[in-house]
Structures are given as structure tokens and as C-alpha cells.
Amino acid sequence: MADMKIGAYVCQGCGLGERLDTKALTLVAQKEGKAQVVREHEFLCNSQGVAMIQQDIDEGVNRVVIGACSRRAKAEAFSFENVAVARVNLREQVIWSQPATEEARELTQEMAADYMRMGCAEAKKVVAPTPNPEHGTNRRLLVVGGGITGMTAALEASRAGYDVLLVEKTGVLGGFMGKLHKRVPYREPFADPQVTGVEDLAAMVTKDPRITVFLNSTTTRTSGAPGRFSVDITTESGQTKTENIGAIVMASGFTPYDATKLPEFGYGKSPNIVDQAGLEALARAAAAKGEPMRRPSDGKDIKSVAFIQCAGQRDATGTHLKYCSGHCCNTSIKQAMYFKEQNPDIDTAIIYTDLRTPGNGEDFYRSAQRKGVIFTKGKVASVDVGASGPATVHFHDLILDDKAATMKDVDLVVLATGQVPNSGINIDIPAGAEDIDGAKPTEQAVSVLNLTYRQGPDVPQLRYGFTDSHFICFPYETRRTGIYTAGPVRRPMDIAQAVEDATGAALKAIQAVENAGLGRAAHPRSGDLSYPTFRREGCTQCKRCTVECPFGAIDEDEQRYPQFNEGRCRRCGTCMGACPVRVISFENYSVDSVGSQIKAVDVPDEFSEKPRILLLACENDAYPALDMAGVSGHTSSAFIRTIPVRCLGSVNMIWITDALNSGYDGVMLMGCRHGDEYQCHFVKGSELANYRMSKIDDTLKNLNLEKDRVRVLEVAIADIARVPELINEYAAKIQEIGMSPFKGF
Amino acid sequence: MGDINTAMTEQYRNDFLKEVEANVEEGQWVKMCMQCGVCSGSCPLGPAWEHPPQEIFMMIRAGRRDEVLKSESMWMCTSCYNCIVRCPRELPITHIMHGLANYAHRLGLAPKMNPTRRFAKMFWKNLTKSGRVNEIELSVGLYFMDGFKTGVARAWAMKDIGLGMLKTRRLNPFGFVTHKGCKDKKGIQKMLKKAQEIEDRRKGFAA
Numbered sequence: 001m002a003d004m005k006i007g008a009y010v011c012q013g014c015g016l017g018e019r020l021d022t023k024a025l026t027l028v029a030q031k032e033g034k035a036q037v038v039r040e041h042e043f044l045c046n047s048q049g050v051a052m053i054q055q056d057i058d059e060g061v062n063r064v065v066i067g068a069c070s071r072r073a074k075a076e077a078f079s080f081e082n083v084a085v086a087r088v089n090l091r092e093q094v095i096w097s098q099p100a101t102e103e104a105r106e107l108t109q110e111m112a113a114d115y116m117r118m119g120c121a122e123a124k125k126v127v128a129p130t131p132n133p134e135h136g137t138n139r140r141l142l143v144v145g146g147g148i149t150g151m152t153a154a155l156e157a158s159r160a161g162y163d164v165l166l167v168e169k170t171g172v173l174g175g176f177m178g179k180l181h182k183r184v185p186y187r188e189p190f191a192d193p194q195v196t197g198v199e200d201l202a203a204m205v206t207k208d209p210r211i212t213v214f215l216n217s218t219t220t221r222t223s224g225a226p227g228r229f230s231v232d233i234t235t236e237s238g239q240t241k242t243e244n245i246g247a248i249v250m251a252s253g254f255t256p257y258d259a260t261k262l263p264e265f266g267y268g269k270s271p272n273i274v275d276q277a278g279l280e281a282l283a284r285a286a287a288a289k290g291e292p293m294r295r296p297s298d299g300k301d302i303k304s305v306a307f308i309q310c311a312g313q314r315d316a317t318g319t320h321l322k323y324c325s326g327h328c329c330n331t332s333i334k335q336a337m338y339f340k341e342q343n344p345d346i347d348t349a350i351i352y353t354d355l356r357t358p359g360n361g362e363d364f365y366r367s368a369q370r371k372g373v374i375f376t377k378g379k380v381a382s383v384d385v386g387a388s389g390p391a392t393v394h395f396h397d398l399i400l401d402d403k404a405a406t407m408k409d410v411d412l413v414v415l416a417t418g419q420v421p422n423s424g425i426n427i428d429i430p431a432g433a434e435d436i437d438g439a440k441p442t443e444q445a446v447s448v449l450n451l452t453y454r455q456g457p458d459v460p461q462l463r464y465g466f467t468d469s470h471f472i473c474f475p476y477e478t479r480r481t482g483i484y485t486a487g488p489v490r491r492p493m494d495i496a497q498a499v500e501d502a503t504g505a506a507l508k509a510i511q512a513v514e515n516a517g518l519g520r521a522a523h524p525r526s527g528d529l530s531y532p533t534f535r536r537e538g539c540t541q542c543k544r545c546t547v548e549c550p551f552g553a554i555d556e557d558e559q560r561y562p563q564f565n566e567g568r569c570r571r572c573g574t575c576m577g578a579c580p581v582r583v584i585s586f587e588n589y590s591v592d593s594v595g596s597q598i599k600a601v602d603v604p605d606e607f608s609e610k611p612r613i614l615l616l617a618c619e620n621d622a623y624p625a626l627d628m629a630g631v632s633g634h635t636s637s638a639f640i641r642t643i644p645v646r647c648l649g650s651v652n653m654i655w656i657t658d659a660l661n662s663g664y665d666g667v668m669l670m671g672c673r674h675g676d677e678y679q680c681h682f683v684k685g686s687e688l689a690n691y692r693m694s695k696i697d698d699t700l701k702n703l704n705l706e707k708d709r710v711r712v713l714e715v716a717i718a719d720i721a722r723v724p725e726l727i728n729e730y731a732a733k734i735q736e737i738g739m740s741p742f743k744g745f
Numbered sequence: 746m747g748d749i750n751t752a753m754t755e756q757y758r759n760d761f762l763k764e765v766e767a768n769v770e771e772g773q774w775v776k777m778c779m780q781c782g783v784c785s786g787s788c789p790l791g792p793a794w795e796h797p798p799q800e801i802f803m804m805i806r807a808g809r810r811d812e813v814l815k816s817e818s819m820w821m822c823t824s825c826y827n828c829i830v831r832c833p834r835e836l837p838i839t840h841i842m843h844g845l846a847n848y849a850h851r852l853g854l855a856p857k858m859n860p861t862r863r864f865a866k867m868f869w870k871n872l873t874k875s876g877r878v879n880e881i882e883l884s885v886g887l888y889f890m891d892g893f894k895t896g897v898a899r900a901w902a903m904k905d906i907g908l909g910m911l912k913t914r915r916l917n918p919f920g921f922v923t924h925k926g927c928k929d930k931k932g933i934q935k936m937l938k939k940a941q942e943i944e945d946r947r948k949g950f951a952a
Contacts, residue, residue: 304758347759355779366834369777374759374806377780399780399803407757 006123007061008035008116009053011044011068011090019095019105020112025067028113032600033120037061044068045077057083063123067116070627071644084126084588088119089627089642096630097724098638107638110610114601114641121600125593129530129586131519132566136228138246139513140165141506144219144448145251147175148198148495149487151205152502153249153509158210160510165243166205167214167233173202175253177495181283181338184330186496190363192341193334196495214241222248223452225553225567226482227516232450246513247482249505250459250467252448254419254488257312257321265311265415266383271296272391273383273413275311276331283338292342295411297389302346302411305339306393307332308380309352311415323464325418327494330361332416336373349374349407351395359496378405383413421466421489424448427456451480455552459483463676466491468683474523476505479551479683481522481568482512521571524620524681525646530586531566532575538583545575545584550649550684572682573650577689582654591652594643598655601641603663606743611639611665611734615727616651619644620681621717622670628720636724637731640668647671648712649685653692653699656710660703663743666734668727669693670715679716686714706737761810768948770844774836778802784828784838794818798828798838801845814854819846820861851950863890875926876933882921 008029010022026038037056041049045068053064057080064085066078071087078085090112098108141157143150146168154164172178182193205211214233220240221232227246234240259267259275266273272295274282286293295302309332312320329352336348350373357365369375378395385391390409397405424447447457459478462468467485469475476484486505487498512522521528534545545562546554553568554575562575576584582591594616604610617623623644629636645651648671659667672679674687693712700709713726765772778799785797796804796818804813819842828838846862849855855862864887871883888903889896900907910916917923927933944950 349757365779366777369779372759372762372776374757374762374776375780376757376803376806397803397807399800400807400809402807405757405807408755 003060004063004124005037005061006033006035006063006065006120007037007039007053007056008033008065008120009038009044009049009067010040010116011042011049011066012040013043013045014069014091015095016068016090017042019100019108020090021109022067024109025090025112025116028116029065029067029120032117033065034124035065035120045074050077053078054080063126065116065119065123067112067119072624072627082128084123084128086119086123086126088115090115092627092630093642096633097626097636099635104638107610110602111638111641117600117602118597118641118643121596122593125590125596126588129528129588131529132531133519134566135516135519136225136246136567137517138227138229138244139163139517140243140245141247141249141509141513142167142219142229142231142243142245143249143251145175145253145487145489146170146173146202146205146213146215147251147253147487147498148177148201149251149253149498149502149505150175150249151201152499153251153486153506154205154211155201155208156503156506157249157510158208160506162210162510162513164211165214165231165233165245166211167217167219169216169218171216173205173213173215174198176277178202179277179284180280181287182334183495184327184334184359184361185364186360189367190360191367193337219448220450221452222449225516225565226512226522227567229482246516247509248449248484249502249509250448250478250483250485250489251487251502251505252422252424252489254421254492257417257420259312259415259417261320262312262415262417264382265308265380266385266391266413267415270385270391272389272411273385273415275415275417276328276335279335279338279412279414283335293338293412300411302339302342304347304390304407304410305336305349305412305414306391306407306410307336307348307350307414307416308383308393309350309355309416311380311417313416313418314353321418321420321464323418323492324356325492326356326358326497327492328416328418329356330358330364330494332414333357333361333364333368333373335414336368337371340368340371340373344372347374348372349376351376351378351380351393351407353377353379353398359494419488419492421464422448423461423465423467423485423489424458425456426461426465427458428460449483451552452555453480453552454546454555455549459485470678470683473679473681476501476508477523481551481553481570482509482516484508484512516567519566521569523570525571528571530571530588531569532564532571532573532584532586534562534564534579534585535583536561538581540581542580544578544580548578548649548684548688549575550682550688570682572647572685573645574647574682574685574688577648577650577652577692579652582652589646589650591654594645594652594655595658597643598659598664599662601664603743606739606741609739611731611739612663613637613640613666613668613727613731613734614655614659614664615640615642615668615670616645616648616655617642617669618648618671618686618715619646621672621679622715622723625715625717625719625723629724632720634721634724636727639665639731639734640727647680647682647685648689649680649682651689651692653696656696657699657703660700660705660709660740661742663740665709665740666730667710668730669710669712670723670726671712673714673716703742705740708733708737709740756808757806758808759806761808761813762805764810765805765845765848769841769848771837771840772844774841775802775805777834777836779834781833783831783833784836787827787831789825789827790821790823794821798842801842811854813845814849814852815856816849817856817859819843819849820855820859822846848948851948860890873934873937874930875924876930877925877927879920879924879926881917882924 010025022040029035030038067088069091070089140163143154143166154166177198183196185194216236220234224230229245256277339346377398380395393407396403425445460468484505486501555563557563671686680686782799785799822842888899
């Protein structure tokens with residue numbers, strides 16, 4: 001756009017006209033903001049107001065500055081095609097955040113004027129984004145794993161009209177569910193084990209014209225980005241076929257925890273000690289022969305069975321799995337019923353510490369009690385076994401507080417070991433190192449997806465080897481755009497939950513291919529057309545962007561320059577924040593677009609007693625909280641100047657130093673919680689920002705400034721009352737340490 | 746009765762649970778307990794029980810036959826029904842406690858000197874004799890249950906209440922001789938005898 005023509009509009013509605021001198025604001029935009037067209041309007045978001053702006057656009061305005069409400073309000077009314085729009089938040093964060101008194105009028109007006117200057121500065125530096133020309137349009141889905149999760153995902157996607165490639169490592173569809181005798185009931189009255197129906201499901205998948213099944217196959221190479229993934233599917237015999245696909249659902253399932261690690265429970269010492277998978281095998285074998293289950297060691301009748309819950313799970317010592325696998329209580333109840341079905345006189349005791357029966361399991365639990373399954377709250381210490389014959393279970397009865405409780409003559413002991421996710425290689429751990437959680441689920445791990453990404457061959461993990469996802473806000477999202485995990489690889493779960501999970505992940509994959517096809521971002525900036533570009537001449541090949549990108553979107557080309565895969569990018573700007581030479585930018589968000597806003601603020605001199613505090617607020621949580629604080633009538637300091645950022649990760653250090661150099665008295669950063677319980681929409685953004693800011697002390701020392709001139713805060717979207725408090729607290733602190741010595745230079 | 750009394754039960758097997766199910770009133774509910782402990786927490790006399798209801802249920806499932814049947818605990822129940830009201834599994838806990846006490850008594854395993862048991866026996870005898878309770882006989886019997894000396898002391902402690910009751914004609918001091926009982930004493934006794942026979946037959950106590 002050769003000729004820049006800025007149009008600045010100030011709304012007088014919602015009380016803006018009464019509280020502010022809107023005429024003066026238009027003059028600020030005209031004189032200082034260099035807006036060629038300036039207008040006031042009594043109700044800017046109504047059809048008349050919008051038509052007025054549109055007419056100016058038709059007559060040549062190509063940058064629009066709207067001084068009205070928050071960018072989070074009236075987004076539809078103020079969306080104009082092919083022009084860059086800068087929203088100036090005069091309502092929520094100026095008049096609503098300031099007291100409506102005559103004394104406050106001057107400061108409120110100053111605040112509004114600054115925001116107008118900032119809006120005009122931003123408008124000069126941004127253009128309306130155009131879609132990325134590199135986007136892929138493949139709409140086919142790849143599902144890795146042919147268990148219940150994978151089959152469900154494939155069928156759901158097929159029903160929605162998408163072609164699916166289903167890759168299964170073994171020679172048969174069904175996964176772990178295919179190894180079960182029966183499943184925990186999923187229909188009323190939730191009283192008896194039900195047939196799994198896995199064969200019917202597999203037949204449906206095989207027959208489905210939209211689904212292509214690859215058995216005995218693995219994904220040996222995955223490259224590309226959403227809409228244009230290229231995947232090598234290799235069969236056991238070594239034949240490789242390369243397929244193009246749009247998005248991936250990874251449903252690689254779980255492996256039962258290795259029961260040989262539990263010698264105290266006698267596993268391996270006698271065939272009469274089995275894990276839950278082992279019991280399913282016994283039940284299937286017996287059912288196939290049409291005979292009752294018998295004692296494995298000698299084929300004698302079974303009279304007594306003990307189930308040991310949490311075997312190698314929920315282990316606080318760190319030797320075994322630390323977590324609860326969620327399904328095992330229901331599974332043991334189901335297995336106890338196998339015996340009650342066989343002969344109601346078989347004693348079945350389930351030894352548990354905390355019985356947890358998710359879903360409709362409570363009905364199932366009651367049904368088992370009615371059938372005479374006995375539940376004993378206790379912690380098993382050991383199981384004594386001879387080479388054959390019955391075992392003795394020693395446990396601490398927690399109700400009777402009997403440390404020496406024993407169950408004698410137990411014919412079969414079933415260990416409820418947990419689920420270990422098949423999540424491939426943990427890319428955060430150097431090869432050979434121990435897992436920080438001590439669970440070592442990645443031992444001898446084999447990659448599932450074999451991604452050619454610079455950051456590693458598999459999807460990143462969060463805790464205990466499960467793939468990273470935000471369990472409340474965006475459960476299926478991984479840190480690899482276009483790749484969605486579902487089922488027990490994501491978190492421990494049972495069949496019913498896996499079915500739900502698979503459906504959700506299939507839907508997310510469909511969204512991903514549709515967005516990719518239009519060159520738009522996926523969650524959380526869904527629909528965003530902007531994408532990062534870099535100035536090659538300026539790049540020093542420091543690789544910070546390629547290392548720090550939370551989504552592994554940036555590879556390296558042959559000349560070791562960053563190579564952006566725009567389709568994988570979530571538009572958080574973490575690369576932009578990381579770049580020490582500031583060569584990375586978006587069309588509508590750049591170091592310059594924020595930097596000029598910072599510099600546009602009018603900083604009064606040292607003796608004015610009017611400090612200026614810059615607040616960089618995460619647009620996902622902190623900025624909405626600030627808006628809502630205004631809506632709820634919480635007032636805060638008039639010296640604050642807020643700029644929303646895509647993520648704290650996008651904050652480039654230059655903004656901080658520029659702000660301090662140009663006389664700001666303090667800088668606040670508000671982002672999301674980081675760490676294991678992170679709330680950052682871009683997973684690592686706030687963490688990286690915190691890490692970078694931890695190094696700010698040196699900079700401050702060099703500038704001879706106090707440590708408190710910069711403050712990083714964790715804020716959640718619900719902190720509506722807290723946010724103004726934080727601002728006021730900090731404003732008081734700045735008052736205490738005094739004005740910055742850098743004013744007027 | 747001898748066999749049943751010395752029945753061997755192995756720990757954590759279902760034998761005793763099945764015995765309770767067959768012989769104890771509402772015993773079939775014991776297996777439905779989910780060990781939440783709300784009953785024990787709700788019992789106003791809870792702290793006085795050696796084994797609160799939750800524990801009793803667990804002991805039954807653990808096959809601790811002797812410990813349960815010889816226990817004083819279920820005799821402590823005052824039938825306030827707090828536990829029944831609160832049990833999330835809707836177990837008739839009060840009734841089970843009485844059922845267990847009754848079963849233990851029938852087996853002859855109940856603690857001989859348990860005051861509740863002794864009073865219950867006294868009450869039953871008093872009631873069935875005439876088909877109607879003889880109040881003065883019952884209260885004097887209760888006071889002097891443990892001998893003359895303690896009886897005098899107990900009666901002395903209650904004298905004000907007793908005199909008050911006399912004054913308001915709530916207590917007939919001549920009840921020992923004037924108590925009449927119901928119309929068809931023989932009929933009542935016959936009926937009770939028949940009921941006892943039926944129950945004995947059902948629960949396997951038949952001679």
C-alpha cells in the first residue's frame with residue numbers, strides 16, 4: 001500500500017461523549033497521529049457509524065483507528081475488508097476504569113489521548129494480513145492406531161465426509177479392546193459385563209469406503225504441515241508408501257505396566273499370579289473352549305480369587321507409576337463378575353485403598369456387591385506363593401487396622417497394574433537420561449510418528465509420559481499443530497472415555513484441515529490469517545526461534561536459516577519475542593507495531609508527578625480480565641498504558657528497554673500461569689517470557705535502575721478484582737521508588 | 746445348636762457373611778456396605794462402641810465370627826435411626842444391629858452380663874407373662890438387677906421422680922398385686938410360641 005491514509009474515529013456513545021472531550025481526541029489523532037480523516041460519531045457501532053467509516057474507506061482510507069470500546073467488543077461491526085484496523089480501548093480501560101468525578105477528568109482525558117496516539121502509531125505499522133500462499137489443501141486424515149480410539153476416530157471422520165488412512169502396527173484391528181473377554185457395561189442397567197463388539201467395529205472400518213486400512217504398518221516418516229503432511233507408511237516387510245494427508249490423529253494407546261517389576265506380589269513366580277491383561281487372556285481362552293476358568297498352575301477348580309488394586313500405581317515412593325489409571329477399579333469389578341458368572345460360590349475379594357468407579361461405574365459396583373463380590377479396604381504388602389497351588393495375600397486391613405491381615409488359599413491373584421502411554425520418544429529428555437518422574441516410561445521407546453521436525457520425532461509430553469494437552473481448555477491439542485492425540489496416550493482412560501476422546505480429536509483434525517485449506521491459524525488464534533516472516537539479510541542464525549517455538553513450526557533450511565512452516569504456526573509470536581536481532585514479524589503484529597505504540601505515549605517530565613507505567617497484557621487472559629474489571633466498575637491507576645500482546649512469549653526485550661529508556665517509570669507484564677499446571681494458550685509462551693525476564697536484572701543494573709521497574713505477574717482470566725489491585729499496588733510502588741531518571745532524554 | 750455355635754470360619758472368606766445373610770434380620774444388606782463410615786460418624790454413641798457399624802460390617806466380611814458375635818457393640822444401639830437416615834447405600838443399619846444382637850443371643854454367644862441383653866430378657870419375660878408390661882415390676886427388677894445394695898442406691902437416686910409419678914398417678918405402687926394383664930393371656934402366649942417355632946425352623950434353630 002503505497003499511500004497510507006489514516007482515518008481516526010472517536011465514538012461518543014456508552015458515556016464516552018460525556019466523560020471525554022472527543023473533539024480534542026480527534027485533534028490529537030490529526031496533529032500527532034497524522035490521521036488525514038478524523039471524525040466523531042455519537043454511536044459509532046450502529047449501521048450509520050459503520051457506513052460512515054466504510055464510505056471513507058471507499059474514498060481511500062486504508063488504516064482505520066477506532067476510538068471506542070475494547071477490541072473484544074463489536075468485532076463484527078468494526079471488521080472492514082482489506083484495511084488494517086487499530087482499536088483504541090477508550091471505554092473499558094479508560095472511562096470505566098477511572099472514577100467519574102470532575103477531579104479525575106484531566107487524567108482520564110490524558111489517558112484517552114495517549115491511547116489515541118498509540119492507536120495511530122499502531123495503524124501506521126500494520127497492514128491487513130493476506131493468507132499464507134504456502135498453505136496446503138489436503139483434507140485427508142491419518143489415524144495412527146487401530147484400537148477403539150483409532151477406529152472410532154476413523155469412523156467419525158468418515159461419517160463427517162472425510163477420507164481416512166488408518167495405520168495399525170499389528171495384523172488385526174482392535175487394539176487392547178480386542179484382547180478383552182468382555183467390557184465394562186456402557187448401557188443401562190450397568191449391571192453385567194457386556195460383549196466388546198470389537199469385531200463388528202473392525203468390520204465396519206474395513207467396509208467403510210472412505211477408510212483405507214494399513215495393517216502391519218507403521219509411520220516411518222512424517223513431514224510437512226497441516227493440509228500438506230507427507231507420511232511414509234511402511235509395512236513389516238519393508239515396503240514403503242508415501243501418502244499426502246491433511247491432519248493426524250495419534251491414537252497409539254497404552255501398554256500395561258510391566259508386572260515383573262512387582263516381585264513382592266509374586267508375579268512371575270507362579271502362573272497363578274496374573275495381571276488384568278493376563279486374566280482377560282485366561283477368560284478368553286476358557287470361553288473359546290466353552291469351559292470354566294481353572295487354576296493355571298494345575299487346572300484345578302478355582303474357589304477363591306483376590307484382586308489387588310493399584311498394583312504398581314499411585315506409588316508415592318517413585319518406584320512405580322505415580323498416577324491412577326482410572327479404569328482398573330471398574331475392570332477388576334468386571335473380572336470378579338466373570339467368576340461370579342462361572343460359579344457364584346467362588347469367593348472374589350477386591351482389595352483396594354480407594355475405589356474409584358468413573359462413568360456409570362457406581363451402578364456396576366453395586367451390582368457386583370449384590371452378586372457377592374467382596375470389597376476390602378486394604379494395602380497389600382506381599383503375596384506368598386509356592387511354585388504351584390494357592391497363594392497367601394498379606395495385607396494391612398485399613399478399616400480394622402489389622403496390619404497382619406491374611407487371605408489364605410487364594411487360587412488366583414489378579415494385579416491391577418496401570419496404563420503406560422505409547423507416546424513414543426520423549427523429546428525433552430536426551431537419549432539415555434532418566435525420566436524426571438522416575439517412571440521411565442520412555443525406556444527403549446520407539447518413535448510413533450517419526451516427525452522430521454527440528455525439535456524431535458514425536459509429540460511433546462507433559463507428565464508421566466502422557467502427551468501434552470490442556471485437559472480443560474483444549475484437551476486434544478498437542479504442541480504439534482494438526483496432530484491430535486486421543487485415548488490413553490493422552491491420559492489414562494477406559495473404553496467409554498476413549499470413544500468420546502476419539503470423536504473430539506477427529507473433529508479437531510477436521511477443523512485443522514479446514515483452517516489450513518484457507519491459510520488460517522488453528523486454535524487458539526483460530527481464523528487468523530497473519531503468519532510470521534523474517535528478514536533473511538538480518539538473521540544471524542542464532543537458532544533461538546527454531547529452539548523456542550512451542551509448536552516446532554520452524555525448521556532449518558540447507559543454509560541453516562530458519563524455515564517457517566506457516567501451517568504449523570499458531571501465531572503466538574514467541575519467535576518474534578525470542579529474536580535478538582528483531583527480524584521476525586507478522587503483517588499485523590511486529591516489534592515495530594508495538595514499539596511505536598510504546599514510543600507514542602506522551603511521557604510528562606520528572607516534576608509533573610505523573611508517572612507512566614507500561615502494561616503488556618496477554619490478550620487471552622490478562623487483557624479480558626482488565627476489560628471485565630472496567631465493566632465491573634473496579635477503578636485503577638490512571639498512569640497505566642496497556643498494550644495487548646498475543647502472548648507474553650512474543651514480548652521482545654527491546655520493548656522493555658525502549659520503554660525504560662524513553663522515560664517510563666515502570667513496566668508490568670501480565671501473562672498466564674506456567675509450569676506443570678500451565679494456563680498459557682501457547683503452552684510455553686509465558687514460561688519463556690518468565691525465563692527471559694529473569695535475566696532483566698542485569699539490564700536494569702546496567703541502566704542503573706531499581707529492580708522493581710519491571711514486574712512480571714501471573715494472571716488468570718477470572719482475576720477481575722485482582723488485576724486492578726495489582727496495578728494500584730504497582731503504581732504505589734513506583735510512587736515509592738520515585739520517578740525514572742530517564743525522562744526527557 | 747452346637748454345630749452352628751462352633752462353626753469354623755476362615756478369615757476373608759464368605760462363610761460368615763453367608764451365615765449372616767441367612768440368619769440375621771436384614772443380613773443380606775451387609776455385603777452392600779461401601780465402607781464410607783457415615784454410620785459410624787453419625788452414631789451419637791459412636792465413641793462408646795468398640796466396633797462402630799462400619800467396622801462390624803467389615804468384620805463380617807473378614808470372617809471374624811467370634812469377635813462379631815461376642816461383641817458388646819451392637820447391644821449399644823439406641824435405635825435413634827441416624828445411621829439409616831444417612832447411609833448413602835440405604836442399609837437398614839439399626840435393624841441389622843438388632844438382628845446381629847438377636848442372633849448372637851440365640852446362639853448363646855452374646856456377652857452374658859451385657860445390661861441391654863439382660864434388660865431385654867427381663868422385658869420380654871415381663872411382657873409375655875401377662876401380655877402387658879407390669880411397670881412397677883419391670884422397674885424394680887431393673888434397679889435390683891445387680892443385687893439389693895445397688896438396687897436401693899438406684900431407687901434412692903430416682904426417688905424424686907418416683908414420688909412425682911406417684912403423685913400424678915403415673916405409677917401404681919400396688920402393681921405387683923393388682924396388675925391384670927391382657928384378656929386372653931393364653932392366646933397371646935400360644936401365638937408367640939407359634940411365631941417362635943416358625944422363626945426357629947426358618948433360621949435353623951429347630952430342636
